[in-house]
Amino acid sequence: MKISLLFLTSLLCANLFAAQEDDYPQDSVFIDLEETSENQTIVETFLVPSESPLMALADSNFALENYEQALQLYNEIDKFTSNSVQDFELNFRIARIYQEQKQFEKAIQFFKKSIQQKKKLAHYANFYIANCFEKLEKTDSAKTYFELATEVRNSPFYWDSQVSIAMSLKELGDLEGSNKVFMRLLQTKKYSIRKTEFYFYIGENQLALGNREKAITAFYNGIDYEKGKTYSLKCYETLKKIRLAQEEPFTKEERIKIIKMLVNFGQYSEATTQINRYKTLHPKFENQRIAYYEGKILAKKKQHLKAIPILRNALEMSPSSGLASYIQLQIARSSYALSRVNGIDEYLKFSKNYPNHSKSEEAIWKVGWIHERDKNFQNAASVFANISKSSTSNIALNSRFREGFSYYKEKDYSKAISVWQKHLKKKLPSFDEERLTFWVAKSFEKLGEKSKSDSIFMEIASKPFNSYYSLKSFQKMFGSLPQISDSLKASVKHSTEINDEFLLEAILITELTKKEFGEYELRNYYKQNRRNPNKIDQLVAAYEKMGNYGKAIRIGITLTKDLVNGTIQDSTSLWVYRINYPQYFKSEIENFAKIENLDPELVYGIIRRESLFQEKIVSHAGARGLMQIMTYTGKRLAKSTKLEGFRNDWLFESEISVKLGSHYLRILLDLFDEDFEPAIASYNAGEHRSKQWIEEFGFEDKEEFVENIVFSETRNYVRAVLKSYWIYKIIWENSGKI
Structure with a gap:
């Protein structure tokens, strides 16, 4: 629905602000600003809960942060409302405006009024009331309302509220209670990415309680070398301060973990400082891991000539250690950066010494790829053949193609056909099967056996929408893309009107609260109705109304796998493809x-x-x-x-x-x-x-x-x-x- 602000302001509320030319869409509400030929601003809003132009204008002003105008309009609307649902929406919107304006006392007042009008959604209001009390530094009240918000266990912000409760307890001085909640949060998969943050707060609490050793343990646990960079670095800095306060050095275990974290997060200067400090403190104690990180830093800086001898020295310290394989792999990578030939030797050495390593297959594949690029096609084919025999991984699937492709590039088309047909006797994923079959047909084409190649292309083209290769095959055979009749195209209808009460409520939640809160409800709706086309069409319309086109397309992708078999034969299959390949914007x-x-x-x-x-x-x-x-x-x-x-x-x-x-x-x-x-x-x-x-x-x-x-x-x-x-x-x- 497009609404001219110029028209509506003249009709409804004279002299309200129109959108300025430098206004931009806000994350909370999806809007699109265009300029008409008359230089008149038009606002398209996807989150209008009512078809009332007055409500649309109010929502547009809210989206553009014209809060005073929005409030004025909502108050006008309030005079005409006659049901509790509308009263709930209005009070919640007004509360959100006051919250945005940092008038938290007024916001709380209107959130509480909304609870009286629609108790089903009370936990949403409670969550925002708690946030307002937080801003007012009324921590006890904030904790109370966060607890009320979490009474609905499956609510989308249950765990977010638990985090806030832990922080509230921390602010109230109940540090033991705060740590108990943080420890409980550490056990949930949802928050694995935030574990460094939680350990940091646990460490702070333990430090405040005077439990120095427990604080050190928490900060040490919070140093993670894979995720949580910000709080990992905070844990490191705090641990460093604790040690410096007592003029204590890091333990060997601490320093090695710190160096690994610093290297993985690209903090090479600080990592080098810690490496040099380690060498100073332990001049007679060679450590393989320290040498490895020193070489890895140089490699990351593309100083491969300096890195390789340091890495070789690290490898000699303990050739059979668990770290040795990673050192050998880094040597191979640095050698390849300097010379393809040297890279081949080192990758082969790595794969021979560590055949069960997770990167071994990838290293061998790299050798085959180097041979192929250097036009050593026989060697490349041999390498790819060995990978194909030993695994069913994605690398092995790709190797089955490249083994035959190496012969194809050498113009030995008969051998290429033989290799691909051998692999096609095994069960392969649809894409890989079509890829190999397509190139078998191409090889017959090169050999001048047109009848064989055409027969194979026709077979692939029988399900033209399966893949790039099936559509390529169709074009080779017919000189054009598949045709769909105008009558079939005209028969496909996609609803833009939403009449499902659950979806309307989810859209309302999205508009009134946060985007992810409504999406939580919509995900549940999808799980319950994924086999019902009418319901799914409504769900797609809901995502479109919220401007969440990515989620709408992902539904189409799933439906394509579930309901369509590479063809478009009826209105349902065309409907699925149009969801999957929409014409947004x-x-x-x-x-x-x-x-x-x-x-x-x-x-x-x-x-x-x-x-x-x-x-x-x-x-x-x-x-x-x-x-x-x-x-x-x-x-x-x-x-x-x-x-x-x-x-x-x-x-x-x-x-x-x-x-x-x-x-x-x-x-x-x-x-x-x-x-x-x-x-x-x-x-x-x-x-x-x-x-x-x-x-x-x-x-x-x-x-x-x-x-x-x-x-x-x-x-x-x-x-x-x-x-x-x-x-x-x-x-x-x-x-x-x-």
Whole structure:
């Protein structure tokens, strides 16, 4: 529902603020700001519980943090309400506004009123009342209301409230009680990632109680080298202060654990300081682990020539220790960084010495891959064959393909066919089976046996939506994508109206509280109704109304596996694929695709793979928004599109993300003469790498280029985007030749 603020303000409340041009979507409520040709701001809001324009305007003001205007409107609405549900919503909204304005006493008053009107949702109000008391530093009252909130054991914030209770007890001085709650939290899987934080607070409590040794134990336990970086470092710093206060050095055990944590979290300077301190305190005591970390730090800094002799010395200290395998593996990695030939020798040595190591198979695979890149195809095939025999892992599955592909690249197509057909006699996952079968057909094609190759391609194409390979096969046979009749397309209906009371309540919870609280309810709904298409359609509509498109698509992905067998034969299967491959942000995508002369389906495919249409997502590498653009790339693209005053948070704006991402796609397609494969690979890994792969492997055959992509992530990415591109072409419009 789109509501013109200019129209509504003139109709309902003159002179209320319209959205400013530099307003941006808030995490609590999903909104989208556009500018019309008349420079009139329009607000699209997905979380309007009533169709009342007045309520919509009030909610829009709340979303834009125009709290005074929102309050004014809610008070107007309050005069016309006549049922407890609406009274609950209004009082809860008003309470949330006062909470945002830090008027906590007033917030508590209205939260309490909401409890009287809808006791079923009282635990939500209790949770926020407790938060308000926390802000007022009324810890005892906060503890009381957190306890009330946790009376509903399966509520979404049960354990969050337990954390708050532990902190409240800490503030009230009941340190023993606080530690008991923290210890109970340490036993729950939900909070395994926060264990360093809880140990830190336990340590603080023990220190305050005068239990120095127990505090040291807690801080030591809180030093974790895999997760919880912030509190691991806090535990380390606090433990260091305790030791310094008594002029005590760390114990050997403490220092070694600290060094491991510092190395794993990239704190190389501090780790080096602790290593040097260890050497000073124990000059005659050689420690293999200390030497390993010293070498590893140098390797992380890409100083491999310095790292290797230190690592070899560490290995000689105790060749049969549990750490020896990791030292040998680091030697192999550093050797490979300096020379492929040396890398082969060291990886083989590692796999021979430690055949049962979790990284042994990966090391052997690396050897095979090096041989393949160096065009030693017989050696590569031999290595991959050995891996294929010994395991059913993903590496082994990939090795079954690369064994045959090594012969294919040597142009020994008959041998390639023989290898792949041998592996196809075993039970393989659907994707791997289609991959090998596709390349058997390609090999027969190379041998000039067209009837055999066509027969195999036809077999794969019989379930065209299974994979990249099945859609490729269909196009090879028919010269176009599968067609779906207009009547079938017209028969698919997806409801945007929600009439399920449970879902309406979940949406309300999401709007009034926190996003994850409503999602908790929606997850339960999915578990109970996953086999009911009508209910699932309503659930998808609910996620869409909340702007949570990623969850809607994940439902489609699951349904595709459960209900569809690689074909679209009826309205139900087409409905499933449209949930899986939706057209969210259609106006932005089609607009900028037209400007950049792109197929909009390609932009849909990129966005689906990059972000699942989630505007606010940030990758581990720092890429942002729908099209996952890095900051430095965003600045460059903003300059080339004459978008002045670029700010990093703009990348979370759907319109800007699609504008810049589409422009980047156009640059890449121009660079690679409109060839999708290297352009898509470049979007994931950078254009310099696609150029390098073309130079190394050639581009005479597009399917070969995809299989030659060095990074498995990029290889999978290209296949996934192309599959999405083709499916979008099929299910949303009449497809032509590709």
